[in-house]
Amino acid sequence: MKLYDYILSPSCYKVRLMAAIAGVKLDLRPVDFHPGREHKTDPILALNPAGTIPILVDGALILTESSAMLTYLAALAAPGWLGDATPADRAQVEQWLAFSPRLTASCGGARLHDMLLMPGDIGALRASATRALRELEAALSARRRRGHSFLVGAIPTIADIACFPYVALAPDGGIDLGPYPSIRLWMRAIRGLPGFIEMPGIHRLHEASAEPAPEIGGTAG
Amino acid sequence: MRHQWYPVGIAAKLPDSPAESLLLGERVHIGRAKGGGPQVTDAKGRALPVLTRFGHVWTTLGTPERDLFTIPEADQPGRRLVDVGTVRVRCSPLRAVENFLDIAHFPFVHTDILGAEPHTEVERYEVEIREDSDEVWATKVRFFQPQAAKSAGGGITTDYMYRVPAPTCSILYKTSPPRPGEWDVITLFVQPMTEELCQVWPWMALFDDASTMTDMIHFQQMIFVQDRSILENQIPAKLPLDPGLEIPTRADMTSIAYRRWLKRHGYTYGAQLVAA
16 A cells, blocks of 8 residues: 655644554655655655555555545544544544544644745634634533543544644644644544654654663662 | 844845845845846945855955855755745844854754654753864764755664854764765755844755755745744843853853853853843
8 A cells, every 4th residue: 555645744743643653564655845845746646646645556546535534444444543433423523524624624724834935825824723622612512521542432543643743733833732632632542542653743742652771780779 | 143144035036126135234236137147235225245155155244354164065966955944033143143053952843853752851962162263173073963955765873073163153064874975965944033033944964865845945935943942931031151050061162162262252142241
């Protein structure tokens, strides 16, 4: 399974993260998004006329939407992550998958503007990011009061993976996550998941790894 | 400070219509001249001096006393020259350079790539301000690295040398994994936009015949963006040149020399002079 990938893209990271959690091995094909703008060149446009990455190719199947890729990876190798235990859960997963592009456009747009000098109205981008983050905070806060750490059902789902990266990287676009305690606890829970992998700007939980072994030859007894 | 050369663009990727940017708080436009070469103008439309070196376009708001530094090693045949692409950071340009000179953060910020626990010790190394060239040098730096470069197959102890030839530019020389007798050259050229905003233009001259150009670009972008969020949260935002606010350790010798050298030159753009 081949992923057309960019190391700094949160959308590509969603797919890498889900694949790592599901234990699916990806063949990564790096795309020179910046500074080369390779995603706008003919060979990539032939695969995805929209000129966006990621692109996931598995045999004859070509997917160009990251939410569809999450669904595919989960259905293939980690069906519990589909979050379809009840009709309501299934619908709520769909609800969050459809919400996630708002984070991409707002938090992601602010990040591209501030970090890679892409054009955009930074004030408007941050304002719409704030609205989306407030909605997410309210939902996660309500979930926490019912004893849940994740967006849907009792366990993490593709809905969490779809929303997590652009939220975690919002500070890259000058958006402070200080006002969102439930979001910060949720991000911590995701970073602590078995199989979690990082991307630049999203660090692993160092305290989740084993303590380094004592130096050999240290003080005895 | 006006009389230094600063990077403002990649020579091979100049915009078709002039792009606006900031240099030392002043508005500049970077584009192409009629003949196709680089052109940089100031806020009044006056053409500024330009030169092209290390794949980048350099300009100045003043009249530099000396030519831009050179990197003789980068001219060795067989090297691949990599324009990594710019990244903007809300931090002091001097903080960006200082971070580039630091080794101790590798295991914690570049975990399993440039460092890993428990290999956290920075062994003693040598630092000097070379009077003849007026540059800061750190030599005999050694560090264990799980994946020192895209071309590294596994963990190796890497030798480093650091060089600061200009206040907002730093060059590191490190063991080339495919050619252990040679140095890979990795640079960080910093464009000071304001005292707390900068644009970095990393550039590399590597011995690596196996990796694709995109692989090499992504490796370096990955490393730099791992640093970016740390840089944007440093306190104080400006680099303190006076002792008293921060307590350095032996591993910080390069940083101490860099700060001392900046102070000696009166280079204070992005610096804090009185301890807060």
